Amino acid sequence: MTNPFIRKLEYGAQLSEEDRRQLEAFCRDPRAFPAHVDLVSEGDKPRSVHLVMEGYACRYKILPDGRRQIMALFVPGDICDLHVQILGEMDHSIGTLTECSIVEVGAEAVDDLIRNPRINRALWWSTLVDEGTLREWLVSMGQRDAAEQMAHIFCEVYTRLKAVGQAEDGRFRSPVTQEEMADLMGLTPVHVNRTLKLLREQGLIELDGKWVVIPHFERLRQCGGFDPNYLHLKDRNASKAEGLQEVPAS
Amino acid sequence: MTNPFIRKLEYGAQLSEEDRRQLEAFCRDPRAFPAHVDLVSEGDKPRSVHLVMEGYACRYKILPDGRRQIMALFVPGDICDLHVQILGEMDHSIGTLTECSIVEVGAEAVDDLIRNPRINRALWWSTLVDEGTLREWLVSMGQRDAAEQMAHIFCEVYTRLKAVGQAEDGRFRSPVTQEEMADLMGLTPVHVNRTLKLLREQGLIELDGKWVVIPHFERLRQCGGFDPNYLHLKDRNASKAEGLQEVPAS
DNA sequence: CGCGAGGTTGATTTGTGTCAATGCACGTGG
DNA sequence: CCACGTGCATTGACACAAATCAACCTCGCG
Numbered sequence: 001m002t003n004p005f006i007r008k009l010e011y012g013a014q015l016s017e018e019d020r021r022q023l024e025a026f027c028r029d030p031r032a033f034p035a036h037v038d039l040v041s042e043g044d045k046p047r048s049v050h051l052v053m054e055g056y057a058c059r060y061k062i063l064p065d066g067r068r069q070i071m072a073l074f075v076p077g078d079i080c081d082l083h084v085q086i087l088g089e090m091d092h093s094i095g096t097l098t099e100c101s102i103v104e105v106g107a108e109a110v111d112d113l114i115r116n117p118r119i120n121r122a123l124w125w126s127t128l129v130d131e132g133t134l135r136e137w138l139v140s141m142g143q144r145d146a147a148e149q150m151a152h153i154f155c156e157v158y159t160r161l162k163a164v165g166q167a168e169d170g171r172f173r174s175p176v177t178q179e180e181m182a183d184l185m186g187l188t189p190v191h192v193n194r195t196l197k198l199l200r201e202q203g204l205i206e207l208d209g210k211w212v213v214i215p216h217f218e219r220l221r222q223c224g225g226f227d228p229n230y231l232h233l234k235d236r237n238a239s240k241a242e243g244l245q246e247v248p249a250s
Numbered sequence: 251m252t253n254p255f256i257r258k259l260e261y262g263a264q265l266s267e268e269d270r271r272q273l274e275a276f277c278r279d280p281r282a283f284p285a286h287v288d289l290v291s292e293g294d295k296p297r298s299v300h301l302v303m304e305g306y307a308c309r310y311k312i313l314p315d316g317r318r319q320i321m322a323l324f325v326p327g328d329i330c331d332l333h334v335q336i337l338g339e340m341d342h343s344i345g346t347l348t349e350c351s352i353v354e355v356g357a358e359a360v361d362d363l364i365r366n367p368r369i370n371r372a373l374w375w376s377t378l379v380d381e382g383t384l385r386e387w388l389v390s391m392g393q394r395d396a397a398e399q400m401a402h403i404f405c406e407v408y409t410r411l412k413a414v415g416q417a418e419d420g421r422f423r424s425p426v427t428q429e430e431m432a433d434l435m436g437l438t439p440v441h442v443n444r445t446l447k448l449l450r451e452q453g454l455i456e457l458d459g460k461w462v463v464i465p466h467f468e469r470l471r472q473c474g475g476f477d478p479n480y481l482h483l484k485d486r487n488a489s490k491a492e493g494l495q496e497v498p499a500s
Numbered sequence: 501c502g503c504g505a506g507g508t509t510g511a512t513t514t515g516t517g518t519c520a521a522t523g524c525a526c527g528t529g530g
Numbered sequence: 531c532c533a534c535g536t537g538c539a540t541t542g543a544c545a546c547a548a549a550t551c552a553a554c555c556t557c558g559c560g
Contacts (some may be wrong), residue, residue, distance in 0.1 A: 012336075061389050063475060069389045086262075086374050091382050091480040124336050132341050134384050139311050139319045141391040142436025145547070177506065186392025191548055193508060225313060230341040395515070427538065438517055443540060 003027060004077030004164035005051060005103075011163065011233050012125025013118045026113060027053060030101040038095040039102065040081065046090055048104045050080040055100030056176065060183065061092045070184040072134060073097075073157065077164040082110065082123060098175050125232065132230040141186050144225065146195040149185055151204060151224030158214060159228050171213045199223075253277060254327030254414035255301060255353075261413065261483050262375025263368045276363060277303060280351045288345040289352065290331065296340055298354045300330040305350030306426065310433065311342045320434040322384060323347075323407065327414040332360065332373060348425050375482065382480040391436050394475065396445040399435055401454060401474030408464060409478050421463045449473075 001007060006023045009015065015023075030053045033039070039050050039057065050057075052074045059072035059080065071092065074080055080094050085107050096102075114120045133156070140149045157174070161167035178196070182189040199205045204220045206213040214220055251257060256273045259265065265273075280303045283289065289300050289307065300307075302324045309322035309330065321342065324330055330344050335357050346352075364370045383406070390399045407424070411417035428446070432439040449455045454470045456463040464470055 059385075061385070063389070063393060067393045069392045071385045071388050083374060084378065086371065087378055087482050088484075089479070091482070092385060121336065124333060128334065128337055131381060131384070134381070134388065135309075135311070135321045135342060138321050138384065138388050138391060139313070141388060142319045143313060143317045179506080188549055189507090190509090190550080194548090197508080229339070232337050232341070234338075428540095429538080439538090440518080440540085441516055444516090447540080 002165065004053065004075075004166060005079075007164045008077035008126065009119065009122035012122035012129075015118055015122065019116060019118050022113070022116060023119065026105070026109065027051065027103050030054075030103045033096050033100045033102055035096055035098045035100075038093055039104075040090055040094045042090050042093045044090045046081060046084045046087065048106055049082055049084075049110050050094065051103040051105075052076055052078050052080065053101040053103060055102075056097040057094060057100055057102070058097055058180075058184070059092055059094050068183045069186060070180070071137070072130070073184065075157070075160055075164070076166050078130075079123070079126065082127060097180060129230075129232050132232065136230045146185070146187055146191060147198055148224050150181075150192075150195050150199060151220050152226050153185065153224075154205060154212060154214065155217070155221050155224050155226035155228075156231070158212075158217070159226075159231060159233070163231070163233050170215065170217065171208075171211050173210055174212045175210045252415065254303065254325075254416060255329075257414045258327035258376065259369070259372035262372035262379075265368055265372065269366060269368050272363070272366060273369065276355070276359060277301065277353050280304075280353045283346050283350045283352055285346055285348045285350075288343055289354075290340055290344045292340050292343045294340045296331060296334045296337065298356055299332055299334075299360050300344065301353040301355075302326055302328050302330065303351040303353060305352075306347040307344060307350055307352070308347055308430075308434070309342055309344050318433045319436060320430070321387075322380065323434065325407070325410055325414070326416050328380075329373070329376065332377060347430060379480075379482050382482065386480045396435070396437055396441060397448055398474050400431075400442075400445050400449060401470050402476050403435065403474075404455060404462060404464065405467070405471050405474050405476035405478075406481070408462075408467070409476075409481060409483070413481070413483050420465065420467065421458075421461050423460055424462045425460045 001020075003024060005027055006015070006020055009023065033055075035055075040046065042061065054076055057074040057078075057080065058070045059074070060068055060070045062068045074094075084090070114123065136152075136156070140152050144152060158167055158172055161172045166172070176184075178192045179189045181187075182192045185192065187195070196205075196207070199220075200207065202223075203215060204223055206215060220226075251270075253274060255277055256265070256270055259273065280301075283305075285305075290296065292311065304326055307324040307328075307330065308320045309324070310318055310320045312318045324344075334340070364373065386402075386406070390402050394402060408417055408422055411422045416422070426434075428442045429439045431437075432442045435442065437445070446455075446457070449470075450457065452473075453465060454473055456465060470476075
């Protein structure tokens with residue numbers, strides 16, 4: 001099982017072999033995108049739905065004066081805009097950060113998935129986790145200083161990547177520039193650089209080319225005050241008990 | 251029509267008389283809560299769903315060292331935790347800010363609503379708007395300085411209250427303390443006080459007891475860079491065309 | 501080999517936090 | 531009816547984190 005989408009959804013519901021086949025079919029035919037291009041732009045009428053299979057993408061907004069805020073990071077297995085067709089127009093943009101392999105499908109294909117109650121439950125789960133992640137980012141921006149925030153986000157990204165088999169033990173690829181990290185954390189590139197240096201000096205992270213190395217996760221976790229509960233990755237067993245129970249259409 | 255829940259959902263879908271009766275029945279039996287009590291606490295297993303009919307409530311998180319971040323503000327018509335039963339445990343708390351009148355119902359009652367395709371669409375719409383609001387708050391915390399952020403949030407609250415008939419022309423009740431505003435904006439109470447003073451000096455707002463007065467909305471809007479598109483309050487006519495079209499179960 | 505994007509560093513400014521004192525309104529009990 | 535306490539708002543002096551400005555460095559690539 002190397003399909004990150006299926007791996008991710010397994011955390012949200014107990015899937016059958018048949019469910020997995022259905023999801024596999026859904027992911028057939030990903031398309032390659034270069035780095036730094038928009039998949040959807042603010043103001044667009046939403047049409048297709050995007051699922052990241054490889055690479056990193058993000059959700060962002062640009063203010064009239066050019067300031068940019070990244071509001072979500074998408075890693076393999078993440079769906080960017082499930083259900084957004086309900087809204088008349090996009091209030092933000094979605095773009096790639098790196099080269100990406102992306103499944104782009106129409107609303108009908110999503111509807112097919114959603115008719116499967118276990119998959120529906122899993123997709124709802126992923127929507128709620130996305131919201132929880134956004135909330136945690138808000139907490140980081142509001143209450144944590146730059147070092148805490150950076151440690152927190154490294155912990156989160158590592159945990160999310162690990163969950164879908166996209167991180168090695170204690171290290172993950174991060175071809176993200178410091179300027180992009182700045183847009184993500186609401187800081188200046190200069191301060192991102194200094195903060196990275198600080199974390200390096202404290203031995204909390206190491207940067208090895210395009211890899212981020214976490215020599216001692218527990219120390220980094222503590223620095224950022226990271227508590228993975230908001231990712232809800234441990235619920236699978238809890239939901240196994242009621243895993244076959246139908247989630248009401250919603 | 252004074253029911254704020256129905257007024258709000260009218261923005262998300264074209265409702266029939268029958269739909270309104272169903273929603274009205276759903277809201278029967280609100281319960282009074284005092285100010286500053288939790289409706290749901292972090293770590294709880296989620297059970298009931300909460301709908302605010304009167305007063306203000308909020309979603310918040312407290313860090314181990316006591317810092318608090320408010321992540322969402324609920325005004326009359328807002329549902330706090332639709333669908334959260336899917337998750338094993340709450341990753342945040344929900345509490346009242348003022349005295350509140352709140353409808354508290356089990357998941358089954360929500361399922362009944364959701365079987366109605368127009369109401370289902372409207373609830374999806376409200377979920378997406380909540381997410382959009384959260385994203386906009388992230389932008390505020392990341393990119394806007396204290397004055398911009400405060401102007402922005404006043405514009406948002408005024409617009410949301412106006413949409414459900416809970417604000418008068420150019421003024422709304424705000425029995426929120428400066429300390430709560432601080433938790434909401436990620437600032438200190440002292441700085442909130444100074445920022446309020448600044449906005450007052452610039453004639454952008456006036457404080458009259460428990461009322462916030464906006465003498466000239468356009469000026470405040472411009473100060474905060476507020477663009478109401480993320481509230482998606484203008485979509486009703488757009489969706490009227492396809493208003494009766496069934497939203498697929500999801 | 502030279503150019504450019506991204507990374508690094510230092511000096512300085514600015515916005516916000518911190519600490520501490522004061523004011524003011526309201527409610528309660530003597 | 532007054533005295534007091536309590537919660538919230540206000541203000542000032544000062545500390546500190548992050549922004550800003552500017553220079554320089556490094557490395558990959560044409």
